[in-house]
Amino acid sequence: MQRFVLTLTVLLLFILEGTVVQVFAASTWGLSWTTVPRFALVCCIFISMFLGRREGLYYGLAFGFLQDVLYGQVIGIYTMSMMVASYFAGLIVLLFQRGFGMVFVASAVILFGHEWLLYSMFRLFSNAPSDVQWMLTRQILPSVIFNIVFALLVYVPMMRMCDKIQARKRDLHPE
Numbered sequence: 001m002q003r004f005v006l007t008l009t010v011l012l013l014f015i016l017e018g019t020v021v022q023v024f025a026a027s028t029w030g031l032s033w034t035t036v037p038r039f040a041l042v043c044c045i046f047i048s049m050f051l052g053r054r055e056g057l058y059y060g061l062a063f064g065f066l067q068d069v070l071y072g073q074v075i076g077i078y079t080m081s082m083m084v085a086s087y088f089a090g091l092i093v094l095l096f097q098r099g100f101g102m103v104f105v106a107s108a109v110i111l112f113g114h115e116w117l118l119y120s121m122f123r124l125f126s127n128a129p130s131d132v133q134w135m136l137t138r139q140i141l142p143s144v145i146f147n148i149v150f151a152l153l154v155y156v157p158m159m160r161m162c163d164k165i166q167a168r169k170r171d172l173h174p175e
Contacts, residue, residue, distance in 0.1 A: 002164045006047070007059075009161070013039035013154075014063055018071060033138045035146040040067070041082055041114060042151045043158060045089040045107050049098060050162035053090020060086030077121050085114040103155070104148065111147050115140040 017037040025035055040063040048056020064082030068075045092106045119135055 002161060002168060006161045006165065009157075010040055010043040010047075010059065010063065013043060014066065033142045036115075036139065036143040037150070038111065038114070038143070038147045039150055039154075041085060041111070042107065042147055042154065044082060044086040045110055046103075046151070046155070046158040047162060048086040048089040049093045049103060049106070050159060051165060053087050053094075056086035056090045057083055060084075074122075074125055077118065077125070081114050081117045081121070084117065085110050088113070100155075104151065107151050108144060108148050111144045112140065115143055 017039040021037045021039075025037075041060075044056055044059045044063060047059050060082040061079060064079035067078035067082065072078050089106060089110050092102075092110075096102050096106075119140065123130065
């Protein structure tokens, strides 16, 4: 049941990032920079950190493919980038203790890497802007900051949902 609630929560946030949150985007208010909400990716990163890199990879695969099908121009770019981001989040947790500061520093680095990977792939395969400084200051960094603020808001609920899943898993498979 907890896994269903977690998946439903990520799906709801995925729908919100493509619909309701677009109304509050910086570009609609006349600002010169763009923020791209990546709520599903933030949740996939947390899932990977709290439940393991394999589960994060599966969530990244599913929601990346959904992103490609619904919003993308090329199938596979978001799938690969969200899978890689989620998997690296799980690897970082293996190297460092999972504290509050480490989770947010790692999330910021992974979100930046995800945005940079997307920019690189779109520049390689399509007609993305070629000015790296403009892209970095006008879209990538504002998007990372926006998504880290969102991560601050959902950290505790995501951690509690994942802890319930881990407790259920331990109850079913005692060692």
